[in-house]
């Protein structure tokens with residue numbers, strides 16, 4: 001029987017990053033993965049393939065709508081969809097191979113198969129190649145991630161009623177894609193197909209899209225996506241999804257109580273994801289789950305069984321790859337006797353639509369509900385020279401600071417490359433900067449980041465320079 005200091009179940013961004021950090025700290029480490037490739041949801045059917053298709057579709061959209069304005073004349077651009085999907089797959093394959101390389105570089109043993117607990121220190125691996133083996137670990141980290149939520153009345157048939165996984169490998173571009181759920185995944189994949197020419201209708205239960213982010217972001221994003229042609233049915237409660245041949249009909253009730261039926265050829269159900277623990281046998285060895293099926297942990301991500309820890313999508317908190325990574329590092333360092341810390345308030349949230357949306361810290365709604373006296377500075381992206389040069393004029397930067405101390409409490413950006421820009425907010429807030437600190441820093445010209453300086457100037461004493 002192989003013996004380890006640490007056994008990690010699941011090779012997503014939580015698991016594989018944790019394995020690397022454990023190995024760096026001198027711990028003998030094994031990772032178990034039931035799929036044929038490493039990298040989990042993020043690399044195989046999440047972050048990476050979705051961004052590959054978002055980039056391809058964005059190139060196509062620019063060729064159709066913007067090239068002529070730039071003075072570039074091309075005959076009507078055509079889509080080779082099979083090639084687009086093949087390129088996405090090659091990006092995924094390269095990235096997964098990269099993780100495999102990192103495992104061998106760090107001398108981490110990879111066991112392909114399904115892991116399940118025997119007791120607090122032993123895991124049985126039902127090997128992919130057949131047979132079983134038992135591994136012993138002083139500590140075990142559960143990093144088994146999450147799966148798409150299935151609506152009881154809209155079972156995935158994986159052909160026409162699909163989850164994000166199938167949406168990343170369709171054989172054709174839908175004529176009319178109905179997206180249930182106006183959250184991050186629905187809007188990103190909806191954007192891909194809207195840019196490629198599909199009619200896209202988003203049906204959302206809440207009265208705004210990306211409802212957990214600052215409300216200004218949802219409003220501005222809806223405006224720009226609507227301008228691009230996406231349709232929105234907000235405050236609609238879906239009650240039925242039915243399929244007849246190649247047609248899918250979504251039935252919902254609107255705010256007035258009227259029944260609305262929308263018919264398309266594909267329906268993407270993107271109503272969230274749930275923690276995945278099936279087959280793990282965790283509860284049998286004493287690991288407690290919460291009322292939402294997530295593994296319960298203390299502040300050190302230790303479960304109710306002291307030798308077992310859990311990280312990433314399978315525990316509470318934002319379902320984000322970089323949150324899973326931070327937790328993987330935290331547990332590795334705890335096991336090595338260190339005292340690490342994660343500032344969960346500063347984990348940025350990103351939506352890779354175009355414009356992108358990114359935020360860190362608290363929203364205006366959260367701060368007002370908490371009774372915090374705040375001041376807000378905003379700056380429109382269209383006022384930037386950089387934005388006009390690239391024709392990416394939609395969006396704004398919103399900085400929220402404490403009214404008394406001027407400390408930045410939240411930064412919310414909707415703009416080209418907001419996903420990268422938000423790191424200025426994360427850095428500033430990690431060092432507890434004031435809005436004036438940001439306002440007084442020189443920002444390169446012409447850049448999108450000038451909008452952050454201008455919003456900070458606006459928050460400081462309403463002295464933005466370029467509006």
Ligand SMILES: Cc1cc2nc3c(=O)[nH]c(=O)nc-3n(C[C@H](O)[C@H](O)[C@H](O)COP(=O)(O)OP(=O)(O)OC[C@H]3O[C@@H](n4cnc5c(N)ncnc54)[C@H](O)[C@@H]3O)c2cc1C
Nearest residue numbers: 010012014034040041042046047115145312313319320321
């Ligand atoms: C379409 C889409 C787009 C996304 N885009 C982004 C994005 O842009 N940015 C971002 O931060 N996040 C994004 N996410 C979310 C991100 O993918 C997840 O937050 C992240 O993958 C969670 O990492 P994890 O390590 O907790 O679990 P996962 O990545 O889900 O990995 C869990 C792994 O455990 C394995 N496993 C499960 N049970 C067992 C078992 N018993 N034995 C062995 N192996 C097992 C699974 O096969 C899987 O490989 C996206 C998700 C989706 C679906």
